Amino acid sequence: MLYTGIVLILSLLLGDVSHAQNQLLPNVEIKVGTGQLDTSIRLLILLTILSLAPSILIMTTSFVRIVIVLSLIRQALGVPTVPPNQVIVSLALFLTFFVMKPVFERINQEALQPLLRNEITDQVFFERTSLILKEFMAKHTKKESLKVLLDISDMKEEEKKNIKSYQDIPLSVLIPAFMISEISIAFQIVFLLYLPFLIIDLVVASILISMGILMIPPQIISLPFKLMLFVLANGWELVILSLVRSYQ
Structure with missing residues (x-):
């Protein structure tokens, strides 16, 4: 959930504040053998x-594919600055x-809540979260991209042969393979969306040339037709619906 990180931050901060009330300078200790880090280290x-959250959001979620498609669809329409970048990024973020x-929700139920109840250690929390993210990324990663990253990685041949499922793939290999796949799929979607608008541009350019009108750029004449076609076809709804369904 969106509030998962906020809940974790508040719980750790409140725990650290109550600890600070007992002593002015809390001792920093790392408990070895218990599997649980001291509160100061955890904070x-x-x-x-938290400082790397934007990068983590981009690397391990659907943000890359969505923001690329929404950004390039403006180029196809011929209005590269409308909607503004802030609107595109906000829409991509909420999508x-x-x-x-x-x-x-799975991370919250299976990893975060047990951690807050002190039922699991920090290491188990990280392992469960990683497995859930790995499952999502592996589902939407092309096998060709994953194979290329595995071939150029510094993993030993024995380790590569022991990979039987997504659980055995290290994040250092799976994350770049996932991002490459997302960029590739995004460009494929944009290519299909570009074709109808390209046909309109070609038709308008041919009509202007046949009429001997060479001083007016074809984009000026074709822009209203492309906007009308996109609006009548509920273009934004269809694009968003296609993006969401591509992850189901």
Whole structure:
């Protein structure tokens, strides 16, 4: 869920504040053998992860495919600055949360809540979260991209042969393979969306040339027709619906 990270942050901060009331300078300890980190270390790790949250969101979710398609569809329409970048990124962000909602709910139920109840250790929390994200990324990663990344990785041949499922693939290999696949699929979607608008441009350009009108750019004449076609066909709804269904 969207509030999963916020709940974790507040719970750790409140725990650290109550600990600080007892002593002015809390001792920093790493408990070896118990599998549980000290609160100060956990807070430091959490703040580090929070600073990398935008990159993690881009790398391990559907954000890349969605934002590329929404950005390039403006080029196909002939209005590269409308909607503005802020609107495109905001729409892509909320669509990402919509697509990733089942994944975030699983992380919350299977990893975060048990951690907050002190039922599992930090290491188990990380392992469960990684497995859930791996399952999502492996489902939407092309085998060709994954094979290329495995071939050029520094993994030993024995380790490569022991990979039987997505659980055995390291994140250092799966994440770039997933991002490459997302970019490739996004360009394929944009290519199909570009064709109708390209046909309109060609038709308008041919008509202007046949009429001997060479001083007016064809894009100026074709823009209203492309906008009308896109609006009448409910273009934004169809594009968003196709993007969401591509992850189901």
